[in-house]
Amino acid sequence: MALKFHAAIHLSLQLSPSPTLFAPSFCKPRKLLKSSVKKTHVCQSSLVDEQQQQISFNEQENQLINALVGIQGRGKSASPQQLNEVGHAVKVLEGLEGVSEPTGSNLIEGRWQLMFTTRPGTASPIQRTFVGVDFFSVFQEVYLRTNDPRVSNIVQFSNAIGELKVEAAATIENGKRILFQFDRAAFSFKFLPFKVPYPVPFRLLGDEAKGWLDTTYLSPSGNLRISRGNKGTTFVLQKKTEPRQRLLSAIWTGTGVLEAINEFIKLNQNVAKDEMELIDGEWQMIWSSQMETDSWIENAGRGLMGKQIVTKNGQLKFVVDILLGVRFSMTGTFVKSSPNTYDVKMDDAAIIGGMFGLPVEMETKINLELL
Secondary structure, eight states, X not given: OOEEEEEEEEEEEEEEEOOSSOOTTTOOOEEEEEETTSOEEEEEEOOOOOSOOSSOOOHHXXXXXXXXXXXXXXXXXXOHHHHHHHHHHHHHHHTSOOOSSGGGSGGGOEEEEEEEEOOOTTSOHHIIIIITOTTSEEEEEEEOSSSXXXXXEEEEEETTTEEEEEEXXXXXXXXXXEEEEEEEEEEEETTOSSEXXXXXXXXXXXXXGEEEEEEEEXXXXXXXXXXXXXXXXXXXXXXXXXXXXXXXXXXXXXXXXXXXXXXXXXXXXXXXXXXXXXXXXXXEEEEESSOOOSOHHHHHHTTOSSEEEEOTTSEEXXXXXXXTTEEEEEEEEEEEEETTEEEEEEEEEEEEETTEEEEXXXXXXXEEEOO
């Protein structure tokens, strides 16, 4: 018996693994699928790319950046494996020779974006409330060479709404440690001409408003910092983020995705000169501009859900886990039709449970172009 589902789908899609922005042996390429009818899809893979990224990191820093790519909630939603990878990369960097006395260096000055934190239960209220929300951007400003040295934590809700800034008076204890005491905080909303005080009585908190922050690694480039706080929290911060980080951040927040994709593609096209090939391996669909229908099986047949597996023998497979070991699988073939384009025909579909399978009559035709 076969489950009949006739859907001859003729889409002109452009499939783009990012070939240019990743350092050798450490990075995770992305596939961007863009159609002539303005349908865009983004998939990610754990495969290694062979091109250099544009922002300069050394080998050990790249290991940490790669471990952070794809983690949502700045660590809140990280899997045990992801946490182990980040923890290992952090310890490696802390054992290296970065800037010897970070607090005495001008490189520590400025605005840093929080990329990851261990967020223990003893973390500050601002961490527990805002840090795990991808829609918000979180920054730390460090200014030690002024008449009023300060360390400030900033939650930016959006460019249109505004931000919350919690400030602390700071003093340098030694080459690595900054002592601080929170003393003021306020909301700055774009739609109000005045600041709204943050309702925390810092003066009444006493020692609870005090703390220290050790910088355990500051990169010689001044772009990457690892710090540990008095409550046991580990922070990873960057001054500049690379295009793949901005792309994934846009996807997680659901804002500015097409702009991030266009930036990503433009940078790739500036560097990529050779013919590009489909990269073998397993790719996870993480975003698409193409609207899904009410039929999950139709979405699965179009490759809008689950994983896409590319094999060396010219096969492409769509796989979607349904529940309790039951999955949808659709296999097809791809043939190169021009230097960067492929004709794909998907026509072997089934719902599989264990050793049993229910054939599904489907056909999907796709034209893929690597950007």
